[in-house]
Amino acid sequence: MKAVTWRGVNDIGVEDVPEPTILNGHDAIVEVGLSATCGSDLHLVGGYIPAMRAGDVLGHEFMGTIVETGPDVTRHQVGDRVVVVSFTSCGQCWYCRQGLFSLCDNGNPNPGITEALWGQAIGGCYGYSHAMGGWAGSHARYIRVPYADQGAFPVPEGVSDERALFASDAAPTGWTGADLAGVQPGDTVAVWGAGGVGQMAARAAMLMGAEQVVVVDRFENRLEQVRTHIGAETLDYEEVDVPAELRERTGGRGPDVCIEAVGMEAHSPGPAHVYDQVKQQLRLQTDRPTAVREAIYACRKGGSVFTLGVFGGVVDKFPLGAVMNKGLTLRGAQQHGHRYIPEILERMSRDEVRTEHLATHVMSLDDGAKGYRMFKEKEDGCVRAVFRP
Amino acid sequence: MAGTSHRGDVASRVVRVGSTLVQQVRSTLDPASAQPAGGHHAASGWLVVTVFCEPDRLDENAPPGPLVELGDRIEVRVRPAPADKGVELAARLRDRSARANAPRRLSGNDPQAEVRSALRRAKQLVEVGEVLAVDPAPHGERTPTPGGTLLEAWTRKAPEGGVL
Ligand SMILES: NC(=O)c1ccc[n+]([C@@H]2O[C@H](COP(=O)([O-])OP(=O)(O)OC[C@H]3O[C@@H](n4cnc5c(N)ncnc54)[C@H](O)[C@@H]3O)[C@@H](O)[C@H]2O)c1
Ligand SMILES: [Zn+2]
Numbered sequence A: 001m002k003a004v005t006w007r008g009v010n011d012i013g014v015e016d017v018p019e020p021t022i023l024n025g026h027d028a029i030v031e032v033g034l035s036a037t038c039g040s041d042l043h044l045v046g047g048y049i050p051a052m053r054a055g056d057v058l059g060h061e062f063m064g065t066i067v068e069t070g071p072d073v074t075r076h077q078v079g080d081r082v083v084v085v086s087f088t089s090c091g092q093c094w095y096c097r098q099g100l101f102s103l104c105d106n107g108n109p110n111p112g113i114t115e116a117l118w119g120q121a122i123g124g125c126y127g128y129s130h131a132m133g134g135w136a137g138s139h140a141r142y143i144r145v146p147y148a149d150q151g152a153f154p155v156p157e158g159v160s161d162e163r164a165l166f167a168s169d170a171a172p173t174g175w176t177g178a179d180l181a182g183v184q185p186g187d188t189v190a191v192w193g194a195g196g197v198g199q200m201a202a203r204a205a206m207l208m209g210a211e212q213v214v215v216v217d218r219f220e221n222r223l224e225q226v227r228t229h230i231g232a233e234t235l236d237y238e239e240v241d242v243p244a245e246l247r248e249r250t251g252g253r254g255p256d257v258c259i260e261a262v263g264m265e266a267h268s269p270g271p272a273h274v275y276d277q278v279k280q281q282l283r284l285q286t287d288r289p290t291a292v293r294e295a296i297y298a299c300r301k302g303g304s305v306f307t308l309g310v311f312g313g314v315v316d317k318f319p320l321g322a323v324m325n326k327g328l329t330l331r332g333a334q335q336h337g338h339r340y341i342p343e344i345l346e347r348m349s350r351d352e353v354r355t356e357h358l359a360t361h362v363m364s365l366d367d368g369a370k371g372y373r374m375f376k377e378k379e380d381g382c383v384r385a386v387f388r389p
Numbered sequence B: 001m002a003g004t005s006h007r008g009d010v011a012s013r014v015v016r017v018g019s020t021l022v023q024q025v026r027s028t029l030d031p032a033s034a035q036p037a038g039g040h041h042a043a044s045g046w047l048v049v050t051v052f053c054e055p056d057r058l059d060e061n062a063p064p065g066p067l068v069e070l071g072d073r074i075e076v077r078v079r080p081a082p083a084d085k086g087v088e089l090a091a092r093l094r095d096r097s098a099r100a101n102a103p104r105r106l107s108g109n110d111p112q113a114e115v116r117s118a119l120r121r122a123k124q125l126v127e128v129g130e131v132l133a134v135d136p137a138p139h140g141e142r143t144p145t146p147g148g149t150l151l152e153a154w155t156r157k158a159p160e161g162g163v164l
C-alpha cells in the first residue's frame, strides 16, 4: 500500500509499504479515511526528535473505517466509522484507570528509550519515532490499531469525517490542557499558538466557562480563524507586547491560566531567538522554550501554566525564579484523549465544536512531501494538510 | 563463529548509540558528568514493577509465566502497593556477580536484561491479558545509514533496556 514516510531530516517520501496485520487479540485494522499533519510531526521532520529511521510511516491524527478485528475486540465491528486517539494506551494499568492515558505503562513496546531519557516511559504514539513505540503511522491506506476497544471511538451520525478527524489529536489535546490546567468559570485564559492545538485549547477553555480567552500568534490567517471559528480574542505578538496587553485586559493581574501550544521550535522576534537557535544547534539545549518563558512572566500570581507544546529534552534560561516566587503551578502532558473524546464527539454533533476549517488543504498521499512543505512553511495559509488515502 | 562476533559487534554498537543519545541529553542537563542519571541500580539488585490488580492475584511461589521461564536463576518477591496501586512484583538474579555499567543497562545489554523484560511481560499479561507486539510494522525502504542501523539495534533491545 502507499504511505507517506520519513526519509531523513526535511525529507518526506511516498513509498509502497506492506499492509499491516493483526498481531494482538485486541487489535483492529482501520482503513484510513482522513489523516492530518500535526505540529508534532514538524519536530520529527526537522530532526529534533532523534529516534526516527528512514522508511518510518508518519501520521497520528486520523479517522476511518474498521475493516478487521482481532478475537478480543468486543466494542467494534467491521464497518464501524471511527476516530482513533493518537496515543496507544491499554486502558487497564493504574495510569489509564486514573484517566492519565498518555502515561500508560504498557502502550510503548520500546520503553527502554524514554526511560533512559526521562527516567520513566510513557505510552506510545502512532508514527512518532521508535522512542514512542515504533508504531507505523496513519498516512497510509491501512493502519493497525492496538487496544482497539480503548482507542477507537464510533463517530456519531451527522458528524462529518472532516470534523471527526480532529477529535483524534488536536481537540483532545486542547481539552487536556484546559482541563488539567484547571480552567474555572470566569477565568481569563491566554493561549500561545494558533495552530490546531491552540485553537482547540481556546475552544475547550470557553466551553469550560472561561470569561475571556486570548490567543497569541503572528499569522494573521490563523488569528482570523480564531476570531471567526473559535470565537476567542487574538493578539499578534509581532505587533504588540503580549504580557502588557494581557495585563491591561485583566486589571493588571495577568491571566489565571496560560496554555502554551507552540512547542520546541518556538519562534520569537528579537535577539532571544538567535540565542535559542544557536544553543539548540550546538546541542546546548534541545528545545526552544520562548512561549513558555513568556507565559510564565505573563501569568498572574498563583496562576497555572500548562505546556501542551511538545518538548523533548532540556531548555536554557528557564525562569524558575518566577515559577517559585509567583507560586505558579506548572504542568504539562501529552494528550489523555481517551478521557475527552466521547464528550468532544458529542459536542461536535451539537455544533459546539467545529474543526473543518483546520483542514485547509486536503490532498492525496502522493502529495505527501508537498503537504508537509506547505504545512511547515505555512504556504497559502496552510493550517493542517490532510491526506485522503 | 563469525555470527557470534557479528552479534557482539552489534551489541557493542548498541551500547554506544544508546549511550550517545542519552549522554547528549544528560550532558546537557549536567555538563560536569557524562554519566547518565537514573541508570544505576538499587544495591539490593531487585527490579520492581507495580502491577494493577487485586492483592491475591499474584503469588511469589507461582509467578506469571515469563518469570517462571527464568527458573531458579531468579528469586521473586510480591507485596501489596500502598493506596490501592496494586501489587509490587520484584525479581532479581541470584547470581549478581557480573555488574554492568549504566549505558549497558539503559540499552538492555546487561545480565539483568532478561529479568527486566520478563517483569514487563508479566505485568502486561496480568493487566491486559496480552503482551503487546509492534513488529512487523509496515515501513518503507530502510536506506542504510549508520544512525539507522544503530537505532534499529537499540530498538531491538529497548524492551529489555531502561531504568527498571
Ligand atoms: N500534548 C500533546 O499531546 C500534543 C498533541 C498534539 C500536538 N502537540 C504539540 O502542540 C504544539 C502545537 O501543535 P500544532 O499542531 O497546533 O502546531 P502548529 O505548528 O500548527 O502551530 C504552532 C503555532 O505556534 C505559533 N508560534 C510559534 N512561536 C510562537 C510564539 N513564540 N508565541 C506564540 N505563538 C508562536 C506558530 O506561528 C504556529 O501558528 C506542537 O508543539 C505540537 O507538537 C502536543
Ligand atoms: Zn499531534
Ligand SMILES: [Zn+2]
Residues within 6 Å of the ligand: A089, A090, A091, A092, A093, A094, A095, A096, A103, A104, A105, A106, A107
Ligand atoms: Zn495503560
